[in-house]
Amino acid sequence: MQLNELSTGPCGWFDQTDQNSGIVISSRVRLARNIKGYNFSSTLSSESSLELLNQLYCVIDEKTNHNLSFFRIDNMTELEVNFLVERNLITSVMAFSSMPRGVFLSDNELTSIMVNEEDHLRLQAFSPGFNLNACWKRIDRLDDLIESSVKYAFDSRLGYLTACPTNVGTGLRISVMLHLAGLKMTGELEKVKKSASAMKLALRGLWGEGSGAMGDMYQVSNELTLGISEQDCLNDFTENIIPQIVKYEMIAREELLRRPAILDDKIFRALAILKNARMISSAEAMSHLCRLRLGILLGRVTEVSLERVNGLFFFILPSHLQMSLGKQLTREERDYLRANLIRDILRGGE
Amino acid sequence: MQLNELSTGPCGWFDQTDQNSGIVISSRVRLARNIKGYNFSSTLSSESSLELLNQLYCVIDEKTNHNLSFFRIDNMTELEVNFLVERNLITSVMAFSSMPRGVFLSDNELTSIMVNEEDHLRLQAFSPGFNLNACWKRIDRLDDLIESSVKYAFDSRLGYLTACPTNVGTGLRISVMLHLAGLKMTGELEKVKKSASAMKLALRGLWGEGSGAMGDMYQVSNELTLGISEQDCLNDFTENIIPQIVKYEMIAREELLRRPAILDDKIFRALAILKNARMISSAEAMSHLCRLRLGILLGRVTEVSLERVNGLFFFILPSHLQMSLGKQLTREERDYLRANLIRDILRGGE
Numbered sequence: 068m069q070l071n072e073l074s075t076g077p078c079g080w081f082d083q084t085d086q087n088s089g090i091v092i093s094s095r096v097r098l099a100r101n102i103k104g105y106n107f108s109s110t111l112s113s114e115s116s117l118e119l120l121n122q123l124y125c126v127i128d129e130k131t132n133h134n135l136s137f138f139r140i141d142n143m144t145e146l147e148v149n150f151l152v153e154r155n156l157i158t159s160v161m162a163f164s165s166m167p168r169g170v171f172l173s174d175n176e177l178t179s180i181m182v183n184e185e186d187h188l189r190l191q192a193f194s195p196g197f198n199l200n201a202c203w204k205r206i207d208r209l210d211d212l213i214e215s216s217v218k219y220a221f222d223s224r225l226g227y228l229t230a231c232p233t234n235v236g237t238g239l240r241i242s243v244m245l246h247l248a249g250l251k252m253t254g255e256l257e258k259v260k261k262s263a264s265a266m267k268l269a270l271r272g273l274w275g276e277g278s279g280a281m282g283d284m285y286q287v288s289n290e291l292t293l294g295i296s297e298q299d300c301l302n303d304f305t306e307n308i309i310p311q312i313v314k315y316e317m318i319a320r321e322e323l324l325r326r327p328a329i330l331d332d333k334i335f336r337a338l339a340i341l342k343n344a345r346m347i348s349s350a351e352a353m354s355h356l357c358r359l360r361l362g363i364l365l366g367r368v369t370e371v372s373l374e375r376v377n378g379l380f381f382f383i384l385p386s387h388l389q390m391s392l393g394k395q396l397t398r399e400e401r402d403y404l405r406a407n408l409i410r411d412i413l414r415g416g417e
Numbered sequence: 418m419q420l421n422e423l424s425t426g427p428c429g430w431f432d433q434t435d436q437n438s439g440i441v442i443s444s445r446v447r448l449a450r451n452i453k454g455y456n457f458s459s460t461l462s463s464e465s466s467l468e469l470l471n472q473l474y475c476v477i478d479e480k481t482n483h484n485l486s487f488f489r490i491d492n493m494t495e496l497e498v499n500f501l502v503e504r505n506l507i508t509s510v511m512a513f514s515s516m517p518r519g520v521f522l523s524d525n526e527l528t529s530i531m532v533n534e535e536d537h538l539r540l541q542a543f544s545p546g547f548n549l550n551a552c553w554k555r556i557d558r559l560d561d562l563i564e565s566s567v568k569y570a571f572d573s574r575l576g577y578l579t580a581c582p583t584n585v586g587t588g589l590r591i592s593v594m595l596h597l598a599g600l601k602m603t604g605e606l607e608k609v610k611k612s613a614s615a616m617k618l619a620l621r622g623l624w625g626e627g628s629g630a631m632g633d634m635y636q637v638s639n640e641l642t643l644g645i646s647e648q649d650c651l652n653d654f655t656e657n658i659i660p661q662i663v664k665y666e667m668i669a670r671e672e673l674l675r676r677p678a679i680l681d682d683k684i685f686r687a688l689a690i691l692k693n694a695r696m697i698s699s700a701e702a703m704s705h706l707c708r709l710r711l712g713i714l715l716g717r718v719t720e721v722s723l724e725r726v727n728g729l730f731f732f733i734l735p736s737h738l739q740m741s742l743g744k745q746l747t748r749e750e751r752d753y754l755r756a757n758l759i760r761d762i763l764r765g766g767e
Contacts, residue, residue, distance in 0.1 A: 335694070343685040
């Protein structure tokens with residue numbers, strides 16, 4: 068598996084389905100694990116890090132039947148590292164660290180195992196669309212396979228021990244990526260955010276940290292890892308939390324459809340700018356792509372396919388753009404080439 | 418002459434020519450005059466206003482061989498009055514007054530004579546393109562014709578007496594409308610504004626008062642009416658001021674052409690929004706139309722003609738829109754119909 072091959076293809080975990088009116092983009096389950104007898108990564112010496120990395124490499128490579136590709140992050144260029152962050156295959160913590168570290172990736176990008184991240188191990192399973200159980204089964208099995216060869220740091224009262232107290236217990240983080248364009252446009256998103264917060268859930272932009280979300284793709288994650296079982300947490304997401312948010316989003320979309328001129332104005336301006344800009348930042352492009360995607364899902368735009376737009380969400384990111392062109396570019400060069408790329412792809416459908 | 422016939426036609430004084438690379442839109446010369454023996458308008462009783470109006474009506478109608486149409490502003494609807502303001506055929510002062518008042522207009526809209534404005538008489542001559550001398554000849558002749566029948570308020574030391582001290586002397590205001598899109602885009606317009614101010618010239622947005630200019634159409638006017646003869650003032654505009662600003666604008670445009678991606682980005686975004694918006698305010702539309710006009714003049718846009726765009730500058734104004742449709746509209750209705758109208762007209766050229 069070569070990284071640059073990924074850069075022009077669609078992302079494995081990003082919505083290829085149309086279930087739930089395209090509101091749920093993808094599902095992710097992540098486990099944080101640490102190995103008994105080693106300090107947490109932040110206080111681990113470089114030598115011990117390397118020793119741990121080698122040990123975990125051998126275990127995981129063997130247990131996964133050599134089916135995963137392994138990449139040493141500390142041997143990569145900055146561009147390659149940022150590319151993996153953009154694809155959500157590694158965390159920014161892992162990108163910015165300086166210790167010996169690496170990541171296992173499955174060819175379909177649905178499995179990623181980070182070694183020597185903030186925790187010694189971060190196991191991630193993705194699935195396009197809404198399918199947390201599939202993610203959980205995959206990650207649980209992987210966890211068992213690894214645990215059969217190493218001893219995890221575990222406390223009988225607390226559960227799995229992790230570098231950050233917010234992960235102690237199950238070490239489980241469930242995330243569902245959602246396209247909440249309707250709630251954003253009707254101004255109802257703030258209410259959903261407040262409810263989420265009251266339920267100990269985090270609602271964050273999928274791209275761009277914190278409030279500086281690019282576009283209107285969001286991820287909802289659990290904040291509790293202590294005092295709740297993995298299965299209860301999964302059930303809560305599957306049966307309660309996500310269906311509820313999806314319902315609100317559908318109501319918001321119905322509301323928008325009642326005033327088609329205002330809706331179409333936003334959608335067709337977005338499409339027009341994407342098809343005509345000669346310079347465009349990733350944040351601006353993302354915002355227009357989100358509106359265009361909504362337009363396609365609501366049947367307002369028919370000249371561009373959903374697949375074409377879904378593909379663009381990744382192509383336009385700074386490191387993706389540079390990886391696909393095989394070189395570092397200035398911001399101005401990127402803005403120019405990004406606009407060209409988007410025009411070519413969207414006009415190709417005419 | 419019917420006002421509603423004007424609403425869908427191009428404006429008589431608005432650029433139909435292409436001289437000076439389309440930088441000079443039009444020229445205007447205005448004279449302020451008051452009749453001896455009457456108070457200035459602001460302190461004139463309603464009865465005396467009516468008496469003066471009737472007297473001036475008879476004089477002007479006769480002296481102009483009944484060639485001008487006369488409209489009583491105080492008998493007009495608010496919409497009709499605002500329509501005349503948008504076309505620059507009457508001033509806002511005249512629109513908002515409550516006294517008996519009226520305006521003479523020539524069919525080609527190149528001559529307008531306001532009666533009972535801030536001053537008893539405001540004579541205006543327009544010309545498309547850069548042609549101040551033609552305006553001056555027309556207005557000077559008209560002034561002489563009227564003066565042969567009435568006695569102007571005149572002081573041998575000060576000159577013509579006017580309601581506002583800024584007009585005392587010649588009562589002359591020369592204005593040239595310019596499309597300064599290049600200077601606006603390169604950020605050099607502020608410098609030109611400062612120089613203009615130092616030279617006792619006013620540089621204002623053509624639409625939208627003061628700093629809230631819509632688009633980048635500007636008018637340059639003299640501020641001095643005392644201590645300078647009409648001919649000196651005209652010569653200064655014709656030989657010095659306007660050619661200098663036009664030169665700066667041309668330099669700015671050349672500079673923009675050196676970075677075509679940045680220029681095209683602005684131009685094609687403007688065109689794209691005009692061709693795709695479903696709701697648009699007049700201020701936003703004006704701003705995009707100005708950029709589109711620049712794009713046509715610089716040869717970047719060829720799919721739309723200059724005439725088509727020039728026509729739109731007036732069509733999109735709130736009162737024009739309502740006049741052409743024959744009814745009052747809410748802001749939302751206007752924004753919707755304006756967007757439709759622009760789409761139809763610009764797409765008609767495809």
